[in-house]
Amino acid sequence: DKIFTGFSKTRDNLAVIDELLLYWNLADTDKVLDELEEALLVSDFGPRITIKIVESLREDILAGKLKSGNEIKDALKKSVLEFLTKSANKTELQLGYRKPSVIMIVGVNGGGKTTSLGKLAYRLKKEGAKILMAAGDTFRAAASDQLEIWAERTGCEIVVAEGDKAKASSVLSQAVKRGKEQGFDVVLCDTSGRLHTNYSLMEELIACKKAVGKVVSGAPNEILLVLDGTTGLNMLPQAREFNEVVGITGLVLTKLDGSARGGCVVSVVDELGIPVKFVGVGEGVEDLQPFDAEAFVDAIFS
Ligand code: GDP
Secondary structure, three states: OHHHHHOHHHHHHHHHHHHHHHOOOHHHHHHHHHHHHHHHHHOOOHHHHHHHHHHHHHHHHHOOOOOOHHHHHHHHHHHHHHHHHOOOOOOOOOOOOOOOEEEEEEOOOOOOHHHHHHHHHHHHHHOOOOEEEEOOOOOOHHHHHHHHHHHHHHOOEEEOOOOOOOOHHHHHHHHHHHHHHOOOOEEEEEOOOOOOOHHHHHHHHHHHHHHHHHHOOOOOOEEEEEEEHHHHHHHHHHHHHHHHHHOOOEEEEEOOOOOOOOHHHHHHHHHHOOOEEEEEOOOOOOOEEEOOHHHHHHHHOO
16 A cells, blocks of 8 residues: 555654564663654654653553553554544545535645545546536636646546636636536535735635535535645644634645655644545545545554
């Protein structure tokens, strides 16, 4: 699996612990936990989670609840899994019964929004859904060209802005209207992600959300925030802002085939309490996978 190779660095960092645990005895506890702390920090777990994990292991070791290296390793994996699933367990797309379902894809430029939208279209179409794309990034002309390529590649229809001054919200509202009239199952809405005019971007996203909600009540069903996995913990403030303004329902972490450090997945879920719904593991149509927390934990601690 591609996600497994993508985290090779994280795995190497954490493998140090394995060796220590193999010969672990009670007297080594401080040394092992110091190394573990270091490894977790280097892998972008962030100080909050790292300290919680390490201190809870220390407590259980000293209380005699963990008696071998294997037990410590299992407890470690279990606690990481808990961080991933405790507040964010709905990892499946939640699409409404009203048609069309509307999914808005948001995030800063370059994170992989358009690519993820294309891959998601491919995936949903393969499951039998009739998909309409909406080129809501009216700010960059190249963005709708790029989405048109994805529409062609996946055999989906697309609504693009007419004229230069089209508002994103009116493109999306048009698309959802068409989706409703023509029996589409899902409308996938691309949005703008320019950073330098952040304030108006947020206004625009609010307007987009309202506009689609006027056409189909309950829409958008999902607002997925696309985050570039290679930016590590830097993605957190961004994610927080998007969430405060539009209310994110799920995360798509991209570029996990590259140099992403696994811990940032755990940090972002813990910090926001929002589930990762998909992970991007490449640039091809098939390179979007549903997020499987258990497989993820097994992969980074393998
Ligand atoms: P947008 O500006 O947010 O719409 O970002 P794009 O979809 O244009 O993606 C930016 C770049 O990242 C493109 O070159 C994509 O091919 C690449 N990309 C997106 N997702 C992934 C991924 O999961 N893995 C890899 N390796 N590259 C990706």
